[in-house]
Amino acid sequence: MDKLKADLNGLSPAPTPEPTPPEPTPQPPTPTGNLDKFGIKKIYADSTANSNGWYVDMDNPGQTTNFKNLPNITKQQDGSFQTSSSQVRMEAWSPANKKWLNVEITCYTKLVSGSPTYLVQLYSRGGHHFSDQSKWCEGSAYKGALQLDGNSTCRKEVNHPAYCSNKGTVRATTTPLTKRWVGFKTIIYNFVSTGGKTFVHIENYIDDDVNDSSGNLVIKNNWKKCATTDDVGGWSTSNSDFKADCPHLNKDMTTGYRTRDEILNTSGGTATQNLAAWRTDGATNNWKYLSVREIQV
Numbered sequence: 001m002d003k004l005k006a007d008l009n010g011l012s013p014a015p016t017p018e019p020t021p022p023e024p025t026p027q028p029p030t031p032t033g034n035l036d037k038f039g040i041k042k043i044y045a046d047s048t049a050n051s052n053g054w055y056v057d058m059d060n061p062g063q064t065t066n067f068k069n070l071p072n073i074t075k076q077q078d079g080s081f082q083t084s085s086s087q088v089r090m091e092a093w094s095p096a097n098k099k100w101l102n103v104e105i106t107c108y109t110k111l112v113s114g115s116p117t118y119l120v121q122l123y124s125r126g127g128h129h130f131s132d133q134s135k136w137c138e139g140s141a142y143k144g145a146l147q148l149d150g151n152s153t154c155r156k157e158v159n160h161p162a163y164c165s166n167k168g169t170v171r172a173t174t175t176p177l178t179k180r181w182v183g184f185k186t187i188i189y190n191f192v193s194t195g196g197k198t199f200v201h202i203e204n205y206i207d208d209d210v211n212d213s214s215g216n217l218v219i220k221n222n223w224k225k226c227a228t229t230d231d232v233g234g235w236s237t238s239n240s241d242f243k244a245d246c247p248h249l250n251k252d253m254t255t256g257y258r259t260r261d262e263i264l265n266t267s268g269g270t271a272t273q274n275l276a277a278w279r280t281d282g283a284t285n286n287w288k289y290l291s292v293r294e295i296q297v
Contacts, residue, residue: 026191026201026230029102029297036106038289041221042296043187043205044104047294052100054092054276056290066093068127069277078216082112091128091275092292097274099267100124102189102297107278107290108210108217110181114283117271119156119177121145121279122186124292125249127269129160137158137246137258140268142185143279144204144227148177152226154202156235158262162242169230172206181217181288183207189297190265193232196227196264197252198265203228236261 032045046053057064061081062073071085094100104120115248126140139160145153152172156164173182185205190198205223212218215216237260246258249266253259267274276292 021060026189028198029189029295034139035221036291036293038291039219040106040183040289040291041223042104042293043185043223044189044295047102047296048143050098050101050294052094052098053268053290053293054094056092056287058288061178061287064092066095067091068093068275074113078286080110080217080286080288082111082284082286083280085280086282088263088278088280088283089129090278090290092277092290093275094269094273096272099269099272100137100276100292100294101267102295103276103292104185104187105144105276105278105292106183106294108181108183108207108219108288109278109280110217110286111178112284112286116148116281116283118279118281119148119186119283120184120285122184122277123155123157123279124188124274124276125264125266126157126160127274129157133243136162136241136243138269140249140262140264141277142200142202142231142264144184144188144190144202146172146177146182146204146206150174150177152204152206154204154227156231156237156264158237158264159241159243159246162239162260164235164237164261167235168202168227170227172204172224172226173208175208180215181210181286182211183219183223185223187295189295191297197232198250198263199233200231200263200265201228202231219289231263233263236263258274
């Protein structure tokens with residue numbers, strides 16, 4: 001009867017639209033059981049095309065090549081180094097004309113004092129975060145964070161300081177994170193969709209039970225994946241500090257300016273360099289074994 005009515009009106013029923021296929025889950029890079037120079041397990045293999053690997057000099061951290069924006073650093077009896085400041089943003093810069101893109105960032109840290117929201121944040125895909133508004137475009141980032149409450153989350157800064165809402169938040173540990181060592185990694189890498197667009201995957205790992213009976217760090221390499229998310233578009237900032245005149249950092253966009261949900265699938269930073277960084281706020285932390293490696297994707 002419905003078809004007859006449609007024919008009488010000179011109309012044909014509208015076809016049911018085909019559902020939009022979901023984007024594929026990114027295929028992870030090649031895993032590896034190898035250890036880095038500190039004896040820490042690499043989750044993913046080193047890049048064969050871009051072998052940039054940066055490791056802090058544990059004997060003299062402040063003199064490490066391309067280690068910049070450092071607060072006062074104090075060596076500790078256990079071989080760690082300590083920072084204490086309202087804002088710590090320790091930056092490892094890539095070699096000139098060899099920017100990092102797909103990275104595995106690692107550290108071990110211990111909160112000595114303070115009650116910050118985030119115990120530590122690791123980030124890349126941009127440059128220094130200036131207070132000068134004319135340089136805000138350089139301060140883009142994807143960030144992995146371990147919160148003091150034991151949660152881990154993924155963060156995105158389209159430009160400094162225009163944040164998006166956190167994504168992928170999960171419980172990483174149920175053991176209080178004050179006055180004990182913990183290992184943390186953030187891994188950021190690109191993947192290509194079935195439609196040929198380049199998206200970004202972020203995942204965090206925790207090496208949780210790494211303290212001996214005296215409170216000393218003992219690397220266990222029992223890395224457990226915690227927070228993870230994909231940026232496939234739509235992860236947007238509503239922040240009033242968004243700058244609408246920043247250049248694109250999405251290689252699939254060829255005209256116009258950076259968008260509020262820009263997919264940061266390029267390296268960001270300056271014309272020749274970008275950074276990986278370790279952040280704390282309003283806290284005193286001890287640190288060991290900071291590193292950043294370009295991984296094989």
